[in-house]
Amino acid sequence: MKPSGRRVRSLFLIVGLSMLALAGCNDPKYMPVLSPQGPVARSEYYLILWSFVLMLVVVLGVFVIFFYVTVKYRARPDNKDYVPPEIEGNAKLETLWTVIPIIVVIALAIPTVAVTYKLVKPPKVDAATGASTAKTLTIDVVAEQWKWVFKYPAQNIETVNYVNIPAGVPVDFELTSAGPMNTFWVPALGGMEFAMPGKDLKLWLEADHPGSYEGRSGQYSGRGFSQMTFTVNSQTASDFAKWVKQTQQSAPKLTQQDQEQIVKPGTLSHTLTFSSIDPQ
Amino acid sequence: MSGIVNWAVHFFMLDEGPLIWLSDFLIGIASVGIVVALTYFKLWKWLWDNWLTTVDHKKIGIMYLIAAVLMLFRGGTDGLLMRTQLSWPNLHFLNADHYDQIFTTHGTIMILFMAMPALIGFFNIAVPLQIGCRDVAFPYLNAISFWLFFVAAMLFNLSFVVGGSPDGGWTSYPPYVENAFDPGPGENYFLVSLQITGIGTIATGVNFLLTILRMRAPGMTLMRLPMFTWSVLITSIIIVFAFPVLAVCLALLLIDRDFGSHFFTISAGGMPMQYVNLFWIWGHPEVYIVILPAFGIFSEVVSTFSSKKLFGYSAMVVSMIAIAILSFIVWVHHFFTMGAGPGVNSFFGVSTMAIAIPTGVKIFNWLFTMHKGRIEYKSAMLWAVGFIPNFLIGGLTGVMLAVPPADYQYHNSYFLIAHFHYVLIGGTVFGVFAGLYYWWPKMFGVLLNERLGRWHFWLFMIGFNICFFPMYFLGFMGMQRRVYTYPAGYGWGVINLIETFGAVLMGIGFLVFVLNILWSARYGERDVTGDPWNGRTLEWATTSPAPHYNFAIIPQVKGRDAWWLMKQAGESINGPKGIPFKPIHMPNNSGRPIIMCAFFFIAGAGFVFQWWIPAIIGLIGVVVTMALRSFEYNDHHYIPVDEIEETEAAAGRL
Numbered sequence: 001m002k003p004s005g006r007r008v009r010s011l012f013l014i015v016g017l018s019m020l021a022l023a024g025c026n027d028p029k030y031m032p033v034l035s036p037q038g039p040v041a042r043s044e045y046y047l048i049l050w051s052f053v054l055m056l057v058v059v060l061g062v063f064v065i066f067f068y069v070t071v072k073y074r075a076r077p078d079n080k081d082y083v084p085p086e087i088e089g090n091a092k093l094e095t096l097w098t099v100i101p102i103i104v105v106i107a108l109a110i111p112t113v114a115v116t117y118k119l120v121k122p123p124k125v126d127a128a129t130g131a132s133t134a135k136t137l138t139i140d141v142v143a144e145q146w147k148w149v150f151k152y153p154a155q156n157i158e159t160v161n162y163v164n165i166p167a168g169v170p171v172d173f174e175l176t177s178a179g180p181m182n183t184f185w186v187p188a189l190g191g192m193e194f195a196m197p198g199k200d201l202k203l204w205l206e207a208d209h210p211g212s213y214e215g216r217s218g219q220y221s222g223r224g225f226s227q228m229t230f231t232v233n234s235q236t237a238s239d240f241a242k243w244v245k246q247t248q249q250s251a252p253k254l255t256q257q258d259q260e261q262i263v264k265p266g267t268l269s270h271t272l273t274f275s276s277i278d279p280q
Numbered sequence: 281m282s283g284i285v286n287w288a289v290h291f292f293m294l295d296e297g298p299l300i301w302l303s304d305f306l307i308g309i310a311s312v313g314i315v316v317a318l319t320y321f322k323l324w325k326w327l328w329d330n331w332l333t334t335v336d337h338k339k340i341g342i343m344y345l346i347a348a349v350l351m352l353f354r355g356g357t358d359g360l361l362m363r364t365q366l367s368w369p370n371l372h373f374l375n376a377d378h379y380d381q382i383f384t385t386h387g388t389i390m391i392l393f394m395a396m397p398a399l400i401g402f403f404n405i406a407v408p409l410q411i412g413c414r415d416v417a418f419p420y421l422n423a424i425s426f427w428l429f430f431v432a433a434m435l436f437n438l439s440f441v442v443g444g445s446p447d448g449g450w451t452s453y454p455p456y457v458e459n460a461f462d463p464g465p466g467e468n469y470f471l472v473s474l475q476i477t478g479i480g481t482i483a484t485g486v487n488f489l490l491t492i493l494r495m496r497a498p499g500m501t502l503m504r505l506p507m508f509t510w511s512v513l514i515t516s517i518i519i520v521f522a523f524p525v526l527a528v529c530l531a532l533l534l535i536d537r538d539f540g541s542h543f544f545t546i547s548a549g550g551m552p553m554q555y556v557n558l559f560w561i562w563g564h565p566e567v568y569i570v571i572l573p574a575f576g577i578f579s580e581v582v583s584t585f586s587s588k589k590l591f592g593y594s595a596m597v598v599s600m601i602a603i604a605i606l607s608f609i610v611w612v613h614h615f616f617t618m619g620a621g622p623g624v625n626s627f628f629g630v631s632t633m634a635i636a637i638p639t640g641v642k643i644f645n646w647l648f649t650m651h652k653g654r655i656e657y658k659s660a661m662l663w664a665v666g667f668i669p670n671f672l673i674g675g676l677t678g679v680m681l682a683v684p685p686a687d688y689q690y691h692n693s694y695f696l697i698a699h700f701h702y703v704l705i706g707g708t709v710f711g712v713f714a715g716l717y718y719w720w721p722k723m724f725g726v727l728l729n730e731r732l733g734r735w736h737f738w739l740f741m742i743g744f745n746i747c748f749f750p751m752y753f754l755g756f757m758g759m760q761r762r763v764y765t766y767p768a769g770y771g772w773g774v775i776n777l778i779e780t781f782g783a784v785l786m787g788i789g790f791l792v793f794v795l796n797i798l799w800s801a802r803y804g805e806r807d808v809t810g811d812p813w814n815g816r817t818l819e820w821a822t823t824s825p826a827p828h829y830n831f832a833i834i835p836q837v838k839g840r841d842a843w844w845l846m847k848q849a850g851e852s853i854n855g856p857k858g859i860p861f862k863p864i865h866m867p868n869n870s871g872r873p874i875i876m877c878a879f880f881f882i883a884g885a886g887f888v889f890q891w892w893i894p895a896i897i898g899l900i901g902v903v904v905t906m907a908l909r910s911f912e913y914n915d916h917h918y919i920p921v922d923e924i925e926e927t928e929a930a931a932g933r934l
Binding site for chain 2: 029030031032033034041043044047048051052055058059062063065066069070073074075079082083084085086087088089090093094097098100101102104105108109112113115116117119120145179180181183185187190191192193194196197198199201202214216217218219220221222223224225226
């Protein structure tokens with residue numbers, strides 16, 4: 001299976017590149033879904049490409065038949081006397097176009113199921129660098145009206161509308177909401193997951209490299225929904241450790257007043273940082 | 281005094297600015313104009329006797345279609361307002377509140393008050409004629425269904441200028457739509473009007489299920505049914521199973537909002553996600569309710585204009601049944617991102633992909649119906665042929681969405697928006713236009729103009745692709761649905777501008793269609809044959825428009841494409857010459873359905889504004905009118921033989 005796996009990968013690459021060429025830009029800033037910056041987004045991207053290739057084959061096949069039939073059998077003045085034959089059907093052909101879609105569906109279903117199961121677990125090994133990622137980071141995410149609150153329980157840090165993570169470390173985002181439903185979406189790092197009141201949904205994300213990625217809510221949640229954006233800053237391990245230390249030492253504690261400001265419906269155009277996660 | 285004025289200003293939304301004033305003005309002008317015109321031309325009695333009280337399936341079908349075209353205009357205007365707002369970053373043409381209301385009404389109107397009545401209109405126009413009977417199984421109930429839809433549509437549209445429209449999206453997920461986050465009457469409008477139209481739709485489902493099972497002409501076995509009728513049969517079954525779920529779902533949410541229960545709230549043990557499940561257990565079958573009849577229309581049109589019988593009839597039937605069954609086991613794909621776990625997501629992902637198999641069979645069967653045919657590109661056929669590539673793109677991107685991990689990226693993004701507009705416009709709307717051009721002569725006795733029809737098709741089809749194809753890329757670029765504006769710098773602006781241009785083209789296409797209707801009413805070619813397309817099914821065997829009783833003598837059906845076979849054999853629809861006519865039993869018109877539905881409207885308004893006295897009066901009115909129906913003994917009449925002879929002689933069928 002190894003060589004064919006490589007062949008499939010190079011096929012991905014070719015089609016992927018042509019898609020990007022079609023789109024006219026391959027800057028992750030513009031096409032985050034198609035320029036994945038982490039292992040989770042990358043496995044989703046490969047599936048997107050694979051499904052695209054399969055569908056492209058089907059589209060091309062049907063289009064050929066479509067244009068052949070609609071052009072060749074059009075009514076013209078010179079075929080006025082042509083009487084079309086009455087054809088009930090054709091068992092062979094009908095079996096053929098039942099079996100081909102079944103094969104296509106199977107070819108899509110197998111990797112689909114495999115990746116669906118894979119994404120529930122943390123990305124253990126970074127496919128790009130091969131680095132082991134045994135240690136993980138947990139961040140609790142609360143969707144407020146209309147801001148994103150990030151709590152680092154182990155570090156006792158809270159941030160609003162931005163989140164810092166170490167590159168190459170799988171991050172376990174535990175999503176919930178204090179109000180309406182939202183979805184937590186960082187397209188460059190991976191697909192979205194709901195933040196629902198009364199539930200904690202787990203979303204594993206990981207960034208390959210240091211960098212800054214846009215995040216937003218995908219689920220409409222009211223007036224301020226369009227402004228409900230945040231930034232994910234991926235940092236080197238040492239920069240992240242430095243940031244944690246600095247924040248713990250110099251950022252203000254979360255007060256009751258701050259908490260009220262966060263909970264109150266409204267948007268926030270700036271970010272906030274606190275050195276505690278429970279209001280005092 | 282000033283308290284009342286303030287209340288009224290707020291209630292009629294006069295504090296909301298010029299958009300509302302303009303709407304008030306237009307609605308006022310239109311209403312006054314209609315009343316004045318009806319009075320001036322002394323048409324009130326005509327309107328009441330011929331239309332408002334009718335139980336004739338043909339007239340009810342026409343009323344459904346008029347309402348659907350009006351709602352297409354309303355929903356399309358919403359769409360253009362949204363496209364204008366999104367055409368460039370940081371625009372403030374609409375504010376967030378207005379945008380939120382408009383995307384909600386756009387979606388709700390297009391699905392429930394445009395697609396549904398348009399297709400149900402075709403059920404009414406075509407099914408009784410296609411199966412050779414004189415009306416539906418329950419004509420009176422049919423009138424009630426229509427008026428329920430109509431008052432619900434009026435109630436829903438009223439929200440724009442009275443009290444404020446719903447703003448929770450057409451999916452209306454709690455807890456956002458609960459009182460805590462979304463107070464006011466808006467969401468109640470959504471819940472109540474959908475409830476009212478939903479009751480009518482369930483009745484329609486029962487009605488057509490029984491009509492097709494019980495009222496077929498002799499010899500019209502199930503496997504000889506025209507394909508459109510088959511699609512209606514299957515759709516009716518889906519309606520009967522799916523719509524009660526919607527009724528329960530809406531009722532629970534309304535009880536939450538009106539009476540303070542906690543089914544879907546976030547406190548007191550409410551469970552918002554249960555709403556999402558219930559909604560999509562109805563919602564996914566619903567999308568097949570609006571696509572299968574369109575498939576049926578395409579089957580008729582493709583076969584007629586290729587002068588060939590439908591290829592693979594049995595496979596078409598089997599694949600529709602397969603789609604119907606699968607439609608009930610795929611609903612979770614609307615929320616793969618709600619953490620149902622990999623097992624559940626895998627199951628629903630694969631079951632969704634499986635729908636591509638029967639759908640693919642249908643696409644190939646249409647292609648091979650055209651193969652070796654002689655394809656006449658009349659307007660109806662243009663829509664049917666245009667449907668295939670557009671729907672294919674929509675369907676296959678649907679398969680891409682069925683891959684759960686990929687869906688995590690597509691979910692609620694513009695990729696999804698592109699997908700469902702490709703299937704709903706490329707499938708349902710194209711189907712509605714195909715059906716309108718195809719059955720127009722049967723409905724009105726006039727053909728629509730072909731040249732304007734071609735302009736309509738090409739403008740709309742090209743505009744549609746310019747508007748929606750780039751949305752797939754916007755999805756990859758990370759733009760999510762329902763944002764009312766977006767910052768510059770993501771590269772979204774230019775793409776949105778192009779899309780807006782496409783939307784304007786679609787709007788122009790629609791105007792050409794309206795022009796076509798008006799032009800054809802005055803100058804259009806009259807259809808004197810009753811069979812302008814050299815049709816194959818029984819609706820073309822009778823006059824255009826069909827006489828009140830449809831068929832003087834119920835036809836004997838000898839095979840599929842019954843009318844085609846009769847023409848080949850040189851037979852008359854009335855059978856061998858000399859069979860004597862008998863008086864025809866027909867249901868009487870009744871004013872009770874519209875009165876009963878007016879009470880539904882009063883009750884509905886009561887539930888919207890929590891005015892309990894009107895609500896109770898309305899409900900009592902509904903029960904009383906329903907009870908009085910039991911005492912309506914004079915509910916039918918016979919058409920005498922000489923009247924039938926006169927009509928048939930005029931049609932040249934004696």
